[in-house]
Amino acid sequence: MPEMPEVQGLVDFLDERLRGRTISEVRLVAFTALKTFAIGPETLHGGEVTGVARHGKWLDVAITTADGERHLVFHLARAGWLRWYDEVPRTTPRPSPKSPLALRVVTDAGTGFDLTEAGTRRKLAVYVVADPTEVPMVATLGPDPLAEDFTREALRDLLTARNQQVKGLLRDQSGIAGIGNAYSDEILHVARISPFAQTRAIAADEDVLARLHTAIGETLRAAIETSSGKPAAELKDAKRAGMRVHGRTGEACPVCGDVVREVSFADSSLQYCATCQTGGKVLADRRMSKLLK
Structure with missing residues (x-):
């Protein structure tokens, strides 16, 4: 399971490549991964990425859309990972119980990433929210051990x-x-x-x-x-x-x-x-x- 250092590494990696880019598509492949329904992934299409942040072991991609700020928040769990593409495959991913692919994000530059999860115990969690604190596990996080006030x-x-x-x-x-x-x-x-x-x-x-x-x-x-x-x-x-x-x-x-x-x-x-x-x-x-x- 990726922990804070690896998640921070992913944050830095994604922020450098996504900030300022426009989201062309967010394709949900494993429907069990999505934990929210009030705001659908399709509402992120056409939005501009304004930054990538971390909340504990959760990643948060902030996106400004026509309807306001949205956040693609996800937790990779024990067997999840992120696969980056400088050129996203052109084939359309399809839901399959044998496929590790859960979610694909594509930018206007043709770059993007997949969220994948190995094994049969599906714990990877994806939320699309207006505020990251709407994610219950984010809202209840304890202090960040690298914050100045963690004395x-x-x-x-x-x-x-x-x-x-x-x-x-x-x-x-x-x-x-x-x-x-x-x-x-x-x-x-x-x-x-x-x-x-x-x-x-x-x-x-x-x-x-x-x-x-x-x-x-x-x-x-x-x-x-x-x-x-x-x-x-x-x-x-x-x-x-x-x-x-x-x-x-x-x-x-x-x-x-x-x-x-x-x-x-x-x-x-x-x-x-x-x-x-x-x-x-x-x-x-x-x-x-x-x-x-």
Whole structure:
């Protein structure tokens, strides 16, 4: 799943290519992807793109139409992606349960992009709205962790609001916007914190709180810098190449050399280094037993 750094990379990539262009066509191919009906995709035809923005992990293409400002807002979910064309294929895409294509956008220059989704679990979501806050998941997003007002005290407030495992808080989009499974692993490794450390205990320890706050900013900014300027097709590989522990089970920790370990769940997993993060204690895989305290 693309997270904030990759989404920001897509925002920069699209903004450079779409801003000032006129939308010739928005063709919906997978009808289940569209979550709104009051404003149809066809109302975007003839509109001018005024910019591309990000809300957490959501992308927002702002378009000025004859009826006012409209927003094409979409979330790529776990298996979705964006495919850019310098020249959009001339063949007309047709709905098919075997096709990954969900939506095609074409500009007056013949450029454009497809939204695609692999697999059978269709989670990609597309909204056409007058204001991005009309999208329920956008309206309930927590603070952006790279915003100026995301201070150490702001993080402390989030940590103390409800006592929970810190991994869960970092992934909760209503808590902090834009961080997912991969970058929460990376942040906690940089901060030298167990993924199952309790949030209120972190908030009560000034040193640990400071490490977490610094790790969030440094990890995300470094990943955004890596993504910046890369074509959409290269962003996934750039993300994987930059991971320290996430997705690297069995490999050596780049800091201490210990083996990177994993805890698996029903539909996801996390990676961590016991030496760096848990004082050498190995966390039990929840498929087999309860978490070691």
